[in-house]
Amino acid sequence: MEKGPSFLFSGITFNKKRFASDFARFKEKKESDDLLNDTSSLVESQNSEIEERTVPAKKRKRKSMVSEPVEGFNVFKSSKSEDVMEENVQTENDVSQGKKELYRQMERDALFRKKHNIHTSGSNVPSPLQNFTELKSRYGCKQYLLRNFAELGYKEPTPIQRQAIPVILSGRECFACAPTGSGKTLAFVCPMLMKLKHASKDGVRAVILCPTRELAAQTARECKKMAKGKKFYIKLMTSQLVRSADFSKLHCDILISTPLRLQFAIRKRKLDLSRYVFEGLSNH
Numbered sequence: 645m646e647k648g649p650s651f652l653f654s655g656i657t658f659n660k661k662r663f664a665s666d667f668a669r670f671k672e673k674k675e676s677d678d679l680l681n682d683t684s685s686l687v688e689s690q691n692s693e694i695e696e697r698t699v700p701a702k703k704r705k706r707k708s709m710v711s712e713p714v715e716g717f718n719v720f721k722s723s724k725s726e727d728v729m730e731e732n733v734q735t736e737n738d739v740s741q742g743k744k745e746l747y748r749q750m751e752r753d754a755l756f757r758k759k760h761n762i763h764t765s766g767s768n769v770p771s772p773l774q775n776f777t778e779l780k781s782r783y784g785c786k787q788y789l790l791r792n793f794a795e796l797g798y799k800e801p802t803p804i805q806r807q808a809i810p811v812i813l814s815g816r817e818c819f820a821c822a823p824t825g826s827g828k829t830l831a832f833v834c835p836m837l838m839k840l841k842h843a844s845k846d847g848v849r850a851v852i853l854c855p856t857r858e859l860a861a862q863t864a865r866e867c868k869k870m871a872k873g874k875k876f877y878i879k880l881m882t883s884q885l886v887r888s889a890d891f892s893k894l895h896c897d898i899l900i901s902t903p904l905r906l907q908f909a910i911r912k913r914k915l916d917l918s919r920y921v922f923e924g925l926s927n928h
């Protein structure tokens with residue numbers, strides 16, 4: 645059975661001529677509808693075409709977006725590990741270079757000591773001084789000391805001074821032997837003045853013990869000559885000082901004494917040595 649709309653009009657004759665204008669209108673509408681359908685389908689097909697094109701593109705993009713970070717990550721990871729390896733190689737090179745330089749320096753020091761007849765014992769003994777100006781470049785020695793050495797006519801350090809000064813300045817204990825008149829006093833007074841830096845009213849900060857009064861007096865004179873230009877309180881423990889001084893009020897950076905006078909001052913005169921940081925023993 646026909647289910648189209650035409651069966652509704654069965655048995656009816658239609659005067660097409662009479663309603664020609666209406667017919668024409670319907671025809672136009674149908675055509676425009678058809679056209680519309682066509683265009684919508686065109687648009688749809690175009691849309692679907694665009695979609696078809698865009699979806700793979702998106703997929704491609706997504707794919708590339710996914711793949712890129714992975715690639716990038718790999719590259720990043722490998723470059724980082726390469727960097728670390730390069731750094732390690734660099735540090736290894738630096739260490740071996742540093743070791744080589746250390747060995748070269750040790751060889752140079754050994755030759756220099758041999759030349760100046762310097763004998764050392766102990767490990768990692770600091771390099772001997774080449775000249776007095778090295779005191780400034782290596783240890784930041786104040787200009788007044790170098791000036792005083794020049795004024796006193798000390799052009800070059802003596803062998804004991806070359807080796808003892810760097811050892812004491814590196815904070816190590818030093819036991820040194822050298823012939824009479826070889827400049828032992830300067831060898832320990834110079835680092836003492838450098839360590840004390842400036843005058844202070846805090847109490848005795850350094851003690852020099854000499855076996856005899858004469859040697860104590862001589863050492864005090866040498867000390868004062870070297871400290872010229874700086875207001876260090878340098879005191880010689882004379883018999884008068886040990887008997888009458890009020891040690892609690894005495895301004896003294898460096899105290900030079902014989903062992904017995906020092907012992908007497910500590911026991912009977914309440915000499916406080918709790919702040920002293922440097923001790924020098926001369927000719928013991």
Ligand SMILES: Nc1ncnc2c1ncn2[C@@H]1O[C@H](COP(=O)(O)OP(=O)(O)OP(=O)(O)O)[C@@H](O)[C@H]1O
Pocket residue numbers: 797798799800801802805822823824825826827828829830866927
């Ligand atoms: N680098 C130097 N160059 C020239 N002369 C120096 C130098 N160092 C110290 N002197 C001088 O050498 C002399 C002896 O110095 P010093 O008294 O310190 O020797 P010493 O080894 O302590 O002698 P001693 O064993 O008799 O005490 C002093 O007059 C001092 O000024």
